Amino acid sequence: MACIQVVIWLFVVQCSAVCFANYVLKEEPEYKHTLLKRILMEENFESLESKINNLTQRVEALEKENALLKHAPVAFLAELTKSVTSQNQIILFDSVKLNLGNAYFNVHGNFIAPVSGLYQFSVTACAATNHYIVLELIVNARVVGKVLTGDTGYNECSSNSFLVQLSTGDDVYVQHKTAGDYLLANPAAGFPTFSGVLLNVI
Structure with a gap:
């Protein structure tokens, strides 16, 4: 009988302690803060810090992935329908075949990063x-790449691809300065072309 009374007494004490602790945590923010600090000190701090860093990295990766998924696709493809023989000009790829995101403007021949x-x-x-041509890919008046083509025996086409990190509002276009004298266009064959696609939001 005495043992049962002791067990009951311990149970009552334990319940009272839990209730009191819950009350204190709800009513006393400072005590709650102190208790949390004590728990952190008792844990393996290095292990806890490592877990927090891992979780932070995962959250950042998910946020970037989510931003890309939320953003509408951006891609364009434009063709040139008239041959160009003059120099020092932007090439106006006038026939737009694809313009997801409406970021390419054929009137000016440029793409503006959305x-x-x-x-x-x-x-x-x-x-x-018997002619050749050199085209330059320009980002905000800076040359980021070139394409050279030409042959003495036949018509020739060459392509080049460029990976570019852009900021919102950056201006991208193709120009012909002074190297070469004839940019051949063949609308029936669908060349030459200028295209771009957003790979990843940064």
């Missing part, structure tokens, strides 16, 4: 027999 990210651009240049 979002910061990693983009891939491709440029195809063509030259008539």
